[in-house]
Amino acid sequence: MKTKTRILLADDHPLLREALSQVFSSEKDMEIVGQANNGEEAINLTSQLKPDILVMDIMMPKFDGLEASRQIKKIAPNTAILILTAYDDDNYVLGLLEAGAAGYLMKSARGQDLVEAVRAIRAGESVLHPKIIEKLLKQAMIKPAGTADRKIKDLLSDREMEMLKLLATGMSNKEIADKLYLSLRTVKAHMSNIFTKMSVASRSEALVEALRKGLLTLDDIKQSASEE
Amino acid sequence: MSNKWRIVHITILTLAFIILTLLHYNRFLVGIPLLGQQAPVSFLDSIIYASERAAYILLMIYAGWFLGLWAGVTVLIASAMVMVPQAFIMNAYPVDSVVEILAALAIGGMGIALIQIRGVWRQQRQKLRGIRVALRTSQESYEELFTNASDAIWVHDLGGKIVIANKACEKVSGYPPDELIGKRVAELMSPEALVLAREIRAKLIKGQAIDQRYDQRIIKKDGTESTVELFTRLIRADGKPIGFQNIARDVSEERRLRDNLRIQIHKTLMAQEEERKRIARELHDDIAQSILLLSRQLDILISDSDSKIPKAKIADLERIENIANDAYKSLQRYARDLRPSILDQMGLVAALNWLTEELGKELGIKTFVKSDKLPQLPSEVELAMFRIAQETLNNIRKHAQASSVNITVQLISHNLKMSITDNGKGFSTSRLTGDLAKEGKLGVLGMEERARLIGGSLQIKSSPSKGTTVIARAPIWTRQKELVSFIR
Numbered sequence: 001m002k003t004k005t006r007i008l009l010a011d012d013h014p015l016l017r018e019a020l021s022q023v024f025s026s027e028k029d030m031e032i033v034g035q036a037n038n039g040e041e042a043i044n045l046t047s048q049l050k051p052d053i054l055v056m057d058i059m060m061p062k063f064d065g066l067e068a069s070r071q072i073k074k075i076a077p078n079t080a081i082l083i084l085t086a087y088d089d090d091n092y093v094l095g096l097l098e099a100g101a102a103g104y105l106m107k108s109a110r111g112q113d114l115v116e117a118v119r120a121i122r123a124g125e126s127v128l129h130p131k132i133i134e135k136l137l138k139q140a141m142i143k144p145a146g147t148a149d150r151k152i153k154d155l156l157s158d159r160e161m162e163m164l165k166l167l168a169t170g171m172s173n174k175e176i177a178d179k180l181y182l183s184l185r186t187v188k189a190h191m192s193n194i195f196t197k198m199s200v201a202s203r204s205e206a207l208v209e210a211l212r213k214g215l216l217t218l219d220d221i222k223q224s225a226s227e228e
Numbered sequence: 229m230s231n232k233w234r235i236v237h238i239t240i241l242t243l244a245f246i247i248l249t250l251l252h253y254n255r256f257l258v259g260i261p262l263l264g265q266q267a268p269v270s271f272l273d274s275i276i277y278a279s280e281r282a283a284y285i286l287l288m289i290y291a292g293w294f295l296g297l298w299a300g301v302t303v304l305i306a307s308a309m310v311m312v313p314q315a316f317i318m319n320a321y322p323v324d325s326v327v328e329i330l331a332a333l334a335i336g337g338m339g340i341a342l343i344q345i346r347g348v349w350r351q352q353r354q355k356l357r358g359i360r361v362a363l364r365t366s367q368e369s370y371e372e373l374f375t376n377a378s379d380a381i382w383v384h385d386l387g388g389k390i391v392i393a394n395k396a397c398e399k400v401s402g403y404p405p406d407e408l409i410g411k412r413v414a415e416l417m418s419p420e421a422l423v424l425a426r427e428i429r430a431k432l433i434k435g436q437a438i439d440q441r442y443d444q445r446i447i448k449k450d451g452t453e454s455t456v457e458l459f460t461r462l463i464r465a466d467g468k469p470i471g472f473q474n475i476a477r478d479v480s481e482e483r484r485l486r487d488n489l490r491i492q493i494h495k496t497l498m499a500q501e502e503e504r505k506r507i508a509r510e511l512h513d514d515i516a517q518s519i520l521l522l523s524r525q526l527d528i529l530i531s532d533s534d535s536k537i538p539k540a541k542i543a544d545l546e547r548i549e550n551i552a553n554d555a556y557k558s559l560q561r562y563a564r565d566l567r568p569s570i571l572d573q574m575g576l577v578a579a580l581n582w583l584t585e586e587l588g589k590e591l592g593i594k595t596f597v598k599s600d601k602l603p604q605l606p607s608e609v610e611l612a613m614f615r616i617a618q619e620t621l622n623n624i625r626k627h628a629q630a631s632s633v634n635i636t637v638q639l640i641s642h643n644l645k646m647s648i649t650d651n652g653k654g655f656s657t658s659r660l661t662g663d664l665a666k667e668g669k670l671g672v673l674g675m676e677e678r679a680r681l682i683g684g685s686l687q688i689k690s691s692p693s694k695g696t697t698v699i700a701r702a703p704i705w706t707r708q709k710e711l712v713s714f715i716r
Binding site (some may be wrong): 013015021064086091092110 | 522523581
């Protein structure tokens with residue numbers, strides 16, 4: 001029996017929260033475990049309830065969604081954060097990812113899109129547009145590369161490093177499985193291990209973290225991509 | 229000497245000479261029994277001769293005294309011409325006479341010479357006295373200039389002790405000059421002013437250039453503070469520094485006016501920003517949320533599988549939902565134009581990236597933003613830098629015809645430096661501030677003011693066909709606090 005995805009909602013507009021809650025409640029594999037009215041509540045409830053996914057509005061009183069994300073990633077690294085935003089400019093999105101978001105959706109997105117985004121994050125799939133990934137890499141290239149964090153690098157097996165590189169090319173789990181002649185289930189298990197070892201909850205975070213810690217270089221990613 | 233007196237003297241001299249000559253040749257004066265007809269045999273005769281010659285000497289000196297060198301010489305020559313024949317015609321001992329005559333001429337000549345020497349000496353003395361008077365007058369007028377100058381002028385030695393001070397110092401410091409002399413300049417300064425003074429002093433002694441006419445604050449006798457515009461110069465003697473000359477002008481009133489104006493501008497800018505922020509927030513929080521809610525409710529209706537709504541109506545609902553979504557997006561765009569939330573949420577660099585990319589998309593030009601790793605910046609600084617960049621990019625959009633724009637943000641020891649460079653057509657900077665203001669292009673002035681309000685500065689480098697670089701600088705730590713207290 002598959003466990004339900006536990007979701008925490010954070011939005012300062014009660015009616016909107018209600019509408020969101022309705023969307024998720026009607027899905028059989030999801031449940032709402034709590035609702036927060038502002039950033040502070042979101043932090044507290046996350047640390048108490050340890051939800052799988054936090055769906056959070058970016059504009060909130062007492063810590064906006066960004067600040068809340070930063071703090072939550074420190075206390076509950078396994079909670080993936082899906083940010084609802086009014087803007088989807090690349091720079092804005094990059095900022096969201098830097099703060100630790102797993103993904104983002106426009107506030108005007110359909111209920112079904114929201115549900116699918118939550119499922120994708122849970123499955124360790126990418127929820128980012130390839131264009132954004134490309135920008136993320138470019139930005140990483142501009143910034144001076146830090147020396148690789150040995151601790152994390154030693155933690156990851158060769159297989160997992162290989163997957164991390166493929167992940168950075170934006171391939172889906174299925175594509176990775178095909179490329180490495182593995183089953184989809186095995187790939188998912190590897191992903192899950194990578195996330196745990198890196199203390200992250202999603203692909204996007206793993207990518208951001210890997211770039212930040214210098215685990216991945218641009219050459220790694222180009223190589224993986226060209227091998228396709 | 230007037231001409232009249234000259235004539236009188238010449239007349240007297242001529243008459244005296246004629247009479248004397250007649251006496252000298254008395255033997256030819258028929259019928260007049262006078263002395264000296266015989267050869268000088270007696271002592272008395274000798275005296276008579278001698279006194280006649282002495283009389284010539286007197287005439288020579290008289291002429292020399294009253295009528296000058298040439299008159300004296302003339303009388304001397306005339307006397308010689310009269311006396312020499314007499315010696316041979318009438319005298320029994322001509323050789324003796326000639327000796328006597330020569331002696332008389334010598335004595336007369338010496339007299340004339342002495343008179344001349346005395347004249348020259350007197351002239352010299354007079355000239356000297358004239359120089360002395362002139363010197364005194366000029367000294368007095370310098371002293372007068374110094375004492376009554378409208379600018380305060382004082383000199384202090386290397387130890388800071390005031391050596392000399394003029395009247396205007398009282399206006400600036402409240403102390404009369406005699407109280408100032410002997411005082412130390414440090415007594416007139418607050419600790420901050422002293423820091424500046426030491427800086428200036430050190431630079432001057434090292435021979436470095438300083439920005440002359442700098443502002444300095446002075447604590448007056450009554451305890452109030454005044455702002456002076458100061459000029460300080462190192463005084464050297466034999467190449468060694470010995471003190472400082474200072475010229476100061478009280479500019480308290482001007483500075484107060486300027487500061488008031490700045491505070492006013494600052495308040496206006498702040499109010500404008502606050503208002504924009506408020507409107508943006510209301511648009512976003514209130515209206516946008518309502519529209520969003522509308523869209524959500526429609527979405528729930530549409531996606532409800534148990535719904536009894538007919539298919540055709542569902543399509544209508546979807547259209548309505550799309551309208552609501554479009555309205556929501558426009559609202560967000562307006563809100564963002566008023567107050568870029570990206571700045572508040574993501575910080576300056578992200579906001580600059582956003583700005584330049586928008587410009588790049590619009591004009592199809594290359595843009596690039598490069599930044600040092602920045603700490604959390606004071607929001608005032610972020611906003612000012614952002615607005616300066618926005619205005620600069622607006623100018624580039626309107627005027628520059630550039631094909632690339634680069635922004636670099638650097639952190640140089642607590643100073644933020646933002647440079648915006650384009651490769652456009654540029655302009656001659658001489659026609660910058662003043663002219664632009666006249667043409668109603670106040671953008672540049674607004675940028676300068678924004679920079680100044682955060683304690684920073686704005687610099688524009690450009691020349692025709694060489695592109696333009698706008699550099700904004702702002703301190704981001706200590707000064708910021710000062711500024712805040714200053715504005716309060």
